[in-house]
Amino acid sequence: MQPFIAAMLKVRQAFYAAAIRSLLRTKSLLKSILSFWISPSVLKAKDVETDVGSLLQTRIEEFLEDVEWRMRNEVKKERLLAFSKGLKGQLEDSLLDNQQCMLPSYNHQLPTGRECGTYLAVDVGGSTFRVALIELSGRDGAAPESKILKSRSVKINQAVKQLKGLAFFDWMAERIEDTLSGQSEGQETSGAPLAMGLAWSFPIEQTSLRSGLLQGMGKGFLAAHGLLGQDLGDLIQDACSRRGLKVQLNAIVNDSSATLLSKAYLDQTTRFALILGTGFNIAVHLPVHVFSPSKFGVRPSTWHEAAKHVIVNTELSMFGAGILPFTKWDDLVNASHPQPQFQPMEHFVSGGYLGEIVRLVLVDGIQTAGVFGGVVPPSLREEYSLDTETLSKIESDPSPNLTAARQIFLARHPMTYQPTVNDLQALHSIASNVAYRASSVVAAGIHALWELRNDAEHILASDSEHTLVAYNGSVMENYPGFRASCQSKLDSLVEASGGKAGMVELMYAEESSLLGAAVAVACLEG
Template identity: 70%
Template sequence: MQPLISAMYKVRQAFIAAIVRSLLRTKSVLQTILNIWISPTILKGEHVDRNGGQREGKMYSEFLREVEREFKSSRETSSLVALSDGLRLQFGESLLDNPMNMLPSYNHQLPTGDERGTFLALDVGGSTFRISLIELSGQKREGFETSILKLDSYKITQDVKKLKGVLFFDWMAERMGETLAGQNEGHDMSKPPLSMGMSWSFPIEQTSLRSGLLLGMGKGFLAAHGLIGQDLGDIIQESCSRKGLNVRLNAIVNDSSATLLSKAYLDQTTRFALILGTGVNAAVHLPVHIFSSPKFGERPASWHEEAKHVIVNTELSMFGGGILPYTRWDRELLSVHPRPEFQPLEHFVSGGYLGEIVRLVLIEGIQTAGLLGGVIPPGLEKEYSLETETLSLMECDPSPTLTKALEVFLSRHPTTHTPSHADLQAIRLIASQVAYRASGVLAAGTHGLWQLRNEAEGISPSDSSHTLVAYNGSVLENYPNFRSSCQRQLDSLVEASGGERGSVELVYAEESSLLGAAVAVACVGG
């Protein structure tokens, strides 16, 4: 009985001490009770010092080691090889009968680098409409360079998104007129019309290089109102005519195809493109013989006679179901996702989800291991409240004190408990684990496409020539060490499959949407 009484006395002492320490910090009985309820570790006094700061105790460090163990497989080349092989099989199956991905475009010509001319390029995104007048001078001509003669960017505000039907496309034509004003292009009706290409970031059912049936746009846009199923090319052409613009739309491409075309114009060894920002996608140049006939839909015989290869919109985000390296936090994310099986790979790699995975890990660490003093910052309980950009800025801080990282976190997630240096290191460790896994999954997807293309062309990995993968997107461009990490893991995968390390190279594609739209027109002599 005496040992039991002694043990109860020690627990009571620890409980009272915890209340006193917490009262000194919070001056609130209610907050004290909440803190103790949220973080049982406070009762043990393992993570709290006299100033309310946090030091790395047993449960704290054990949790971080568990996080590392959960993500361990993403650091192993053998696991990535298996993932790449699995993705390659899924790609191959989708070449035969999947109407949702591995979609052959109408672009069957890659640029030679000799294309010349002046073109109007449009880039229609979810928040911005960009217009550029671009002069292609032929990259093989010494002393000549591609020139952007004019570039304007227009914010697509909520009011613009609410424009219904043709009113939105009339708004586009008005902006085009503003860009062309004073350029002596696109207004003189006595001259041939100015050729135009467009990168369109919304779904369409493409029916030719310059046309496609308009589908619902989403993202709050009402432009498709009353126009569903009508030809997008004709709609834009009619709006331009109403505004007195002497232009002709000759090519519509998606963002991944535009990225491939833009870099292929500058370097003819480009065969792949990656987009990684809020979402993810990839394009690849493949021989047409590996597709089943239904994948091409109804196309004129002339297209089939000319096309030996075609640029493919892979819709990469849709792959990976059943073979990706899920952790319990991934399953938690998917348990409340409205379409958990629609875009499996996107949940692992895109900027739209990296922050959320880190948030779920962090919340568990706060509640069970005393991270952030056991206090969840107000608002951080909300889904998707921790942005990937926040983690990127925190990981950018090179200082030993992590002062900038602290400022960034508190500016976006103010809390009564100031994160300690150990807290900041923990957040960065969690973020780095999630980002590293994402870069590995993306490398595996790229490697799987590379393997698919080699097999389709009858090329062994050891004989595969140096190939460029054009990329852009906020995560690949801006997240610290993401691109270099992806490249290292891609090198390891290529080497593991018998290829030469460095033979598949990630290269940034500048202004890819605009340049790619112009190149798409130039390739067909538009």
């Protein structure tokens, strides 16, 4: 009998150890199994609960430490410098023959800051249409450099997106007319048409500063239906003429170019513009000699004679293949993505993907370490169900018990299990580490472009002057600590290259799309 009892004890002990190692999903399930195998005389129920709880928490802490190591170790200064160097090499290659990236715009003039006048600015985004009448007064006078005299913002709902072909441009012209109604008598009776600039957040094949061939817009828009390849400038100009509007479209810019122009009008040290919200991109001002002639396509000789520099749409989101610090969770993002190699850097840093990375890490932690009691909220089984805005609000909660974070999370992801403070802290930790990695990668991208520009201008890092990186976008503007983390990493990289902290500075660009569109037109009249 004794050998049998001894054998049973060994079986129980082995099972107990295996169960703890695998950390079954809920404490109650683990406790029930242990209660069945272990007699009260061997282990008291209270001791089981305490021991199991302690071991579960240890397992969660080990998981979180692993997440932190994977997200932060690969973006330490030495590794970031190596990534920046590799990225710079990819950028240099794309200056020669890549027709998708490092695209020189038609904007070759930066504002002097002395441009003055009244301009109509139109901004067409993925969800909002904005029109503004903007007065530029220059930065040397007593009046504010810019002033919005009139403005109108309209949500682009599904009905508007469904407008096909010319109907969409007629809708635009009607909104412009609504905004301009009630102008002063002097503006109404002036013989010259009102100069207009357009910020267009969709693909076009630009053929001049005010022209570009319309391409598919995506995001549910049907405006290009039957109009693919037609000139965007003419489509908008003709729509305005049909309503009798005295306006003249003189410039089309994308959002990154508009951001650069808007801040350069206010500060002449601006040479970069960063867009980081749902998407990701950077514009940079570079000398034209670094490009192969084929990158410019067919342009009039007058443009080449005048252009010494040009604003470049880098499409930086498309870079980083083979050199980004991938984790198993990034591999999961790519495994289900229809174009996993198209925008590798955007998958690491943009608001469109940060929530998905955190979701994948969290689900992993729930299933393998017992976070959230081992219970996956039903909604989190769906791809992209955890958005970056939710994470931003969770990280904004300063309370020790994360009360606001709990309410926000459960409102958007209801579940029968009630998360503990430790569970919420785990989610907070995961989000923080993912955001930290993203801010570091963005800093490395800016650093690579800064070094590329220094080389192109034959400037030593130690001699480089203060340079502004204008930014906007929901992640840069709203995600807690993101901008500060990005600036800190950027300072570290610049110092490692021989520069000084603060030499390359991130600065918010307010109303960048509208102001940039107006400035683009004003530069033509300077």
